[in-house]
Amino acid sequence: MDEAITQVKNALEDTAVTDAQIRDTVWNYYFDVDQSVNFLRDLRKKQENKKQSAAKKSSKAFHERLLFADTVTCRPGTGHRSSGKLRQSTQSSPSISKQKTPLVSRCQYGVSIFDGIPWGLPASMNTEITYCGGPTPRMGLLGGSSKLAALAKSRAAKRQQELEYQQQPQPMEDVQPATPSTPSAIALPKSPLVLDTAVPSTPPASGASVSKRLTSLLAERSRDRGRTTSRAISPEKQSYLRRTGSQSPSVSSLSPNSDLSSASAVFSENIPSSFATSLCDSAFAQSTFSSAASTSSSPAFDGMSADEIWKMITNKPLFYLPVTEKQAEEIAKNFARPSPDDIIKDAQATKGGTASVTSSKKVQPQKASNRAGLEKDMKSLSMQDHSVKIPQSRQKINVVEAFSSSRRKLHINFVVLGHVDAGKSTLMGRLLYDVGAIDARTIEKYKRDASNIGKGSFAFAWVLDQSAEERARGVTMDVAMNSFESSKVAFTILDAPGHKDFVPNMIAGASEADFAVLVIDSSPNAFEAGFTQSGQTKEHALLVRSLGVQRIIVAVNKLDNVNWSEFRFDEVKETLMPFLSAAGFSESQTSFVPCSGLSGDNIVNRSIRPELSWYKDRTLLEELESLTSVERDIGAPLQLSVTDVFKGGSSSAINITGRINAGNIQVGETVLAVPSNETAAVKSIAIADQPNNWAVAGDNVQIALSNIDIVHLRAGDILCASANPVRCAKTFSARIIAFQLRIPLIKGSNVLIYRGRTTEAARILRLVAVVDKNTGKITKNKPRHLISGQTAIVELEVIGNSFPMETFKASKDLGRIVLRQDGNTVAAGIVEEILSVKNDGTRD
Numbered sequence: 019m020d021e022a023i024t025q026v027k028n029a030l031e032d033t034a035v036t037d038a039q040i041r042d043t044v045w046n047y048y049f050d051v052d053q054s055v056n057f058l059r060d061l062r063k064k065q066e067n068k069k070q071s072a073a074k075k076s077s078k079a080f081h082e083r084l085l086f087a088d089t090v091t092c093r094p095g096t097g098h099r100s101s102g103k104l105r106q107s108t109q110s111s112p113s114i115s116k117q118k119t120p121l122v123s124r125c126q127y128g129v130s131i132f133d134g135i136p137w138g139l140p141a142s143m144n145t146e147i148t149y150c151g152g153p154t155p156r157m158g159l160l161g162g163s164s165k166l167a168a169l170a171k172s173r174a175a176k177r178q179q180e181l182e183y184q185q186q187p188q189p190m191e192d193v194q195p196a197t198p199s200t201p202s203a204i205a206l207p208k209s210p211l212v213l214d215t216a217v218p219s220t221p222p223a224s225g226a227s228v229s230k231r232l233t234s235l236l237a238e239r240s241r242d243r244g245r246t247t248s249r250a251i252s253p254e255k256q257s258y259l260r261r262t263g264s265q266s267p268s269v270s271s272l273s274p275n276s277d278l279s280s281a282s283a284v285f286s287e288n289i290p291s292s293f294a295t296s297l298c299d300s301a302f303a304q305s306t307f308s309s310a311a312s313t314s315s316s317p318a319f320d321g322m323s324a325d326e327i328w329k330m331i332t333n334k335p336l337f338y339l340p341v342t343e344k345q346a347e348e349i350a351k352n353f354a355r356p357s358p359d360d361i362i363k364d365a366q367a368t369k370g371g372t373a374s375v376t377s378s379k380k381v382q383p384q385k386a387s388n389r390a391g392l393e394k395d396m397k398s399l400s401m402q403d404h405s406v407k408i409p410q411s412r413q414k415i416n417v418v419e420a421f422s423s424s425r426r427k428l429h430i431n432f433v434v435l436g437h438v439d440a441g442k443s444t445l446m447g448r449l450l451y452d453v454g455a456i457d458a459r460t461i462e463k464y465k466r467d468a469s470n471i472g473k474g475s476f477a478f479a480w481v482l483d484q485s486a487e488e489r490a491r492g493v494t495m496d497v498a499m500n501s502f503e504s505s506k507v508a509f510t511i512l513d514a515p516g517h518k519d520f521v522p523n524m525i526a527g528a529s530e531a532d533f534a535v536l537v538i539d540s541s542p543n544a545f546e547a548g549f550t551q552s553g554q555t556k557e558h559a560l561l562v563r564s565l566g567v568q569r570i571i572v573a574v575n576k577l578d579n580v581n582w583s584e585f586r587f588d589e590v591k592e593t594l595m596p597f598l599s600a601a602g603f604s605e606s607q608t609s610f611v612p613c614s615g616l617s618g619d620n621i622v623n624r625s626i627r628p629e630l631s632w633y634k635d636r637t638l639l640e641e642l643e644s645l646t647s648v649e650r651d652i653g654a655p656l657q658l659s660v661t662d663v664f665k666g667g668s669s670s671a672i673n674i675t676g677r678i679n680a681g682n683i684q685v686g687e688t689v690l691a692v693p694s695n696e697t698a699a700v701k702s703i704a705i706a707d708q709p710n711n712w713a714v715a716g717d718n719v720q721i722a723l724s725n726i727d728i729v730h731l732r733a734g735d736i737l738c739a740s741a742n743p744v745r746c747a748k749t750f751s752a753r754i755i756a757f758q759l760r761i762p763l764i765k766g767s768n769v770l771i772y773r774g775r776t777t778e779a780a781r782i783l784r785l786v787a788v789v790d791k792n793t794g795k796i797t798k799n800k801p802r803h804l805i806s807g808q809t810a811i812v813e814l815e816v817i818g819n820s821f822p823m824e825t826f827k828a829s830k831d832l833g834r835i836v837l838r839q840d841g842n843t844v845a846a847g848i849v850e851e852i853l854s855v856k857n858d859g860t861r862d
């Protein structure tokens with residue numbers, strides 16, 4: 019510090035800056051010498067400028083005072099506008115001319131009267147007005163009141179006296195040190211005393227002077243108190259004063275020559291109030307009072323000792339209780355007995371309950387014995403840890419090994435597709451009922467409830483259509499999930515909506531499926547209606563194939579409506595197969611089952627109807643079970659598609675549901691959420707509501723996550739391994755197949771991209787090439803547009819939020835996209851290359 023101060027001093031070369039200032043500045047700037055020097059220089063400059071401007075101001079004020087005496091002549095009709103305030107302008111205006119005139123004026127109020135008059139002076143005032151100054155108070159201070167002026171004058175005189183008094187040398191030995199136990203303990207003010215004009219302005223410099231000063235002070239205070247608190251004297255105090263014959267405090271009774279003892283009388287008449295006495299220790303109050311009274315020369319206490327005075331004062335009740343004597347006795351009796359609380363506590367203590375705390379002497383011995391017993395019991399208590407031991411560091415499980423050594427059933431998801439009202443939900447409800455996943459009572463209830471609202475035929479559909487709106491409208495709106503197990507496989511049904519308004523939901527379901535069940539309404543004209551261009555049969559089949567599903571089971575439903583006709587079955591099959599082949603489904607991967615969801619024929623149980631005896635092949639369940647193997651990479655880095663996020667349950671963790679696309683996950687693992695780029699710890703895993711330490715690709719899981727806020731997770735997000743983060747593409751190239759287009763796709767076309775449960779806005783940046791869909795060879799570079807059925811390579815830009823995406827090569831699930839425009843699916847495809855990435859973790 020000293021070194022810094024010296025450096026600053028040397029740099030400043032300014033003796034006017036004090037050491038303290040330098041120290042403060044150096045400290046303020048953390049010993050930065052340069053900054054301190056700069057600051058102090060600036061400070062000096064400012065101070066000098068201030069001085070100069072103050073000097074200028076005073077000279078200006080002097081000049082203005084001179085100008086004030088100038089005469090301003092206003093010519094009528096010129097309209098001198100102003101804000102209405104008096105202005106002492108030194109500038110001349112065309113309408114105002116100045117003349118040197120005597121201070122005596124013809125107009126007392128000057129030009130300010132006409133300020134703000136827009137139209138100039140009235141004609142009646144067509145005369146010269148002499149400006150003689152602003153509205154200065156005639157009597158100086160306080161605006162002209164002679165009384166107030168006199169008061170101000172007397173105060174000024176007092177101040178002058180006090181100043182003079184202060185300048186007088188005062189012998190310190192005359193001032194007695196204050197002791198708190200005496201009334202003279204009042205600290206003498208260092209500020210000048212305000213004395214009555216009768217008091218000599220210069221007190222004698224003797225011992226008597228102090229007492230006189232104190233007397234004056236007390237008189238002054240008493241006078242003030244009398245002024246301000248005369249109304250505040252309590253009736254109790256007034257009656258006391260009347261009894262004792264004391265006068266109310268009066269300054270007149272105190273002469274300037276009164277000694278200190280007479281000053282004490284002022285104290286003696288200020289007896290402690292009842293309230294104050296009750297608040298203070300009475301012994302202290304008495305001693306204080308007595309010492310004051312002993313020095314008193316008040317005639318009221320003549321011949322009385324201090325104790326006698328105290329007794330006289332306090333020989334009356336301090337508080338007047340609103341009770342009679344009898345009542346007071348009763349109250350006293352009540353307090354002599356133990357309180358009801360004491361009685362209860364003691365009774366508890368006697369029964370071995372908790373120790374009671376009571377003030378009753380009667381129960382003390384019992385209480386003591388109870389406490390001793392309790393202490394003994396406490397000593398004999400021991401803590402036993404019954405909780406499950408949690409290892410400090412969880413052992414990492416080799417999930418691949420654990421899975422292969424486990425006897426877990428294969429998990430398969432299948433999506434149920436088809437035109438609206440094809441009977442998808444009814445078919446699945448029947449399947450669940452026939453495999454025993456739904457009991458007969460539930461179905462009976464659904465039948466009753468559905469009949470009550472006139473939709474009795476929808477009873478089986480209600481197994482999947484759970485929402486009130488879906489049931490009331492008889493239409494599936496969102497993907498319904500349900501599961502059942504056969505002897506070999508654990509199935510999850512994804513019942514997609516058939517209505518064209520809900521195609522995005524159908525895409526979400528289809529993107530999580532291993533294979534598809536396409537339901538066809540074989541009723542007369544119904545199949546044809548669904549198979550037209552505006553029907554959903556074709557669109558669904560194309561979409562599900564585009565999303566990577568290779569295996570498809572066609573359930574030719576409602577065959578009861580065509581009397582189980584083999585002909586109709588064949589007709590449907592022969593019409594559909596060519597289309598499915600064109601869409602990419604091989605014949606070996608496609609199967610047809612004649613059935614009826616309503617009657618249950620050929621769903622789980624083979625039909626025994628003679629009309630259906632022509633069909634000898636597999637039932638729907640047998641077809642489902644025929645798929646015994648699905649290609650899954652459970653050893654790959656984790657990729658889990660989040661389908662739902664919610665908070666709840668017993669834990670405070672965030673819960674997600676989703677499907678593991680690739681890899682595996684285990685409890686205790688840290689995972690990365692994309693696109694938020696936030697990590698989370700896996701607290702628990704459940705598969706089909708059963709807790710599990712790990713899960714693998716293909717499993718539908720519910721996972722509790724900790725160390726993450728719910729705002730960082732959404733349906734459609736991906737949980738992945740932190741070491742292998744999934745990318746979020748900004749621009750990418752894709753190989754797409756154009757669906758039935760009403761208008762061709764061109765460069766700049768705006769589309770919506772669907773990937774799993776994510777939807778984002780995008781734009782076609784470039785049409786790169788048209789390719790042969792069979793050979794994959796480029797047939798045309800940079801086409802100007804794309805038409806229905808064409809396969810092309812395009813570049814797309816995501817203009818909405820970034821979302822997790824990978825090339826199809828890297829991830830079959832994250833590399834598939836669907837493009838839609840105006841509620842119609844216009845194309846579907848696979849991501850070939852990610853051109854630019856936007857993994858900044860931001861989104862709206």
Ligand SMILES: Nc1nc2c(ncn2[C@@H]2O[C@H](COP(=O)(O)OP(=O)(O)OP(=O)(O)O)[C@@H](O)[C@H]2O)c(=O)[nH]1
Nearest residue numbers: 438439440441442443444475493494516576615616
């Ligand atoms: N006759 C007959 N009617 C059926 C059959 N299956 C379903 N239905 C009827 O078809 C109607 C529609 O059935 P849903 O199961 O709701 O059809 P859906 O395909 O799920 O309907 P969305 O999902 O809304 O497209 C209901 O009235 C059913 O009773 C069947 O096998 N035979």
